[in-house]
Amino acid sequence: MKGIFRLLAILCLLTIISCSSNKNEQPKETTTPPPDTTHTTIETPYDQYTVVDVSPMDMTYFPADYPKLKMAKAITSPPLARIVYSRPHLQNRKLFQEVLKYGEPWRLGANESTELELFQHATVQGKRVNAGRYILYCIPQQDNWTIVFNSNIDSWGLHQDSTKDVMRFTIPALPTANHVEYFTMLFEGKGTEAELLMAWDGIEARLPFRF
Amino acid sequence: MKRIITLAVVLHCSVLLLAQNSFPPVDKSPMDISYFPVNYPVLKIQDKTTGPLIARVLYSRPMRDRRTIFGGLVEYGKLWRLGANEATEIEFFKPVRINGKRIHKGRYTLYAIANENSWTIIVNKDTDTWGHFKYDIKKDVVRIDVPVQKMSEPLESLAMTFEKTATGMQLVIAWDNIKVAVPITV
Numbered sequence: 001m002k003g004i005f006r007l008l009a010i011l012c013l014l015t016i017i018s019c020s021s022n023k024n025e026q027p028k029e030t031t032t033p034p035p036d037t038t039h040t041t042i043e044t045p046y047d048q049y050t051v052v053d054v055s056p057m058d059m060t061y062f063p064a065d066y067p068k069l070k071m072a073k074a075i076t077s078p079p080l081a082r083i084v085y086s087r088p089h090l091q092n093r094k095l096f097q098e099v100l101k102y103g104e105p106w107r108l109g110a111n112e113s114t115e116l117e118l119f120q121h122a123t124v125q126g127k128r129v130n131a132g133r134y135i136l137y138c139i140p141q142q143d144n145w146t147i148v149f150n151s152n153i154d155s156w157g158l159h160q161d162s163t164k165d166v167m168r169f170t171i172p173a174l175p176t177a178n179h180v181e182y183f184t185m186l187f188e189g190k191g192t193e194a195e196l197l198m199a200w201d202g203i204e205a206r207l208p209f210r211f
Numbered sequence: 212m213k214r215i216i217t218l219a220v221v222l223h224c225s226v227l228l229l230a231q232n233s234f235p236p237v238d239k240s241p242m243d244i245s246y247f248p249v250n251y252p253v254l255k256i257q258d259k260t261t262g263p264l265i266a267r268v269l270y271s272r273p274m275r276d277r278r279t280i281f282g283g284l285v286e287y288g289k290l291w292r293l294g295a296n297e298a299t300e301i302e303f304f305k306p307v308r309i310n311g312k313r314i315h316k317g318r319y320t321l322y323a324i325a326n327e328n329s330w331t332i333i334v335n336k337d338t339d340t341w342g343h344f345k346y347d348i349k350k351d352v353v354r355i356d357v358p359v360q361k362m363s364e365p366l367e368s369l370a371m372t373f374e375k376t377a378t379g380m381q382l383v384i385a386w387d388n389i390k391v392a393v394p395i396t397v
Contacts, residue, residue, distance in 0.1 A: 053241065053243065056237055056238060056241030056242060056243075057241060057242035057243055057244060058235070058237070058238060058241075058242055059242060059269070059297065060235075061339070066339055067297045067298065067339055067340050067341035068341050070339060070340045070341065070345065071340055071341040071342065071344050071345045073345070078339075079339050082339075084242075084244070084269065087237060089237075112244060112252045113252065152255075154246070154251055154252055154255060154264045154267075155252050155255045155256050156252040156253045156255065156256045157252075158256060159256045178234070180234055182234075182237050184234045184235065186234070186235065199234065
């Protein structure tokens with residue numbers, strides 16, 4: 001019996017440790033009210049020298065986890081694609097009531113425009129997309145999202161210049177059981193077939209790429 | 212007896228599952244980006260740029276977190292990743308010079324060797340890697356030694372920014388109470 005209690009105690013301890021280390025993954029929250037990460041005014045000059053962004057930047061490769069695979073010498077071919085984006089979080093807001101509006105362009109991120117870099121040309125919905133850098137934005141509707149590839153690279157995400165649109169792709173937007181607090185982009189797939197998964201709150205959309 | 216153990220294991224696992232989903236967590240050391248000209252993306256949408264983008268640095272920002280950084284976490288004389296997670300990347304959109312050497316436009320990985328009074332900054336051609344764990348000296352493009360400057364206000368997060376100089380720019384790297392400036396000729 002004593003053995004069981006010891007086991008229970010160890011399991012509880014493990015659970016507490018794993019939960020608390022998960023908490024450590026979260027950036028330190030500030031006490032300021034949640035900023036509107038989609039319609040913020042521009043503050044210049046911004047103090048990036050000292051301040052960590054409330055919507056932290058992240059990047060995702062295809063093949064997925066490319067840098068780690070490369071480090072482990074598990075891959076020798078060059079990467080095919082990379083997304084650099086910032087990750088706004090919901091902070092108790094409802095995505096399509098308080099953050100985004102149907103039919104209005106959304107920067108698919110926060111801060112700097114979300115960047116897609118194709119290291120070689122790809123095919124998306126039967127259309128050839130040349131290698132190079134693009135910025136992405138989205139026009140969300142209830143059932144579908146239009147993902148726009150635009151050439152106005154290295155820009156801040158607040159204004160989309162539609163005269164620089166390169167291509168538009170409409171994909172289904174599907175409800176999921178997941179609750180995704182931080183807007184998430186990642187590549188799934190293997191070999192030459194990739195899907196760019198975009199997920200936030202309870203919505204997922206997937207854009208297929210063939211390399 | 213067996214049932215209690217099974218229950219305990221199931222409970223433990225389900226709590227773990229509830230605490231995680233399949234998506235990547237937000238990084239403990241968040242990524243950030245700095246541009247030269249400084250603040251380029253904002254200037255661009257305000258139509259205030261006076262020239263093209265010349266460089267950007269893409270890096271993750273570890274926190275000091277009450278640790279001794281230089282001479283502690285960052286050991287003197289040893290290769291340091293100059294960031295966290297994915298290797299720190301600098302991209303030049305036109306050719307530049309560092310330490311007299313012409314650097315072609317393109318992407319490079321940055322590393323450093325910190326010492327008490329000076330740092331060696333390493334520009335390396337092996338990109339898209341993780342940290343410094345597969346560092347290959349044969350892929351070095353240039354190295355430059357820069358003096359350590361003390362700061363009165365310590366920084367919690369590693370920070371990088373570009374500053375304009377008479378001959379181009381300098382990449383300023385700062386953390387804790389230390390900063391260095393890497394001159395880059397445009």
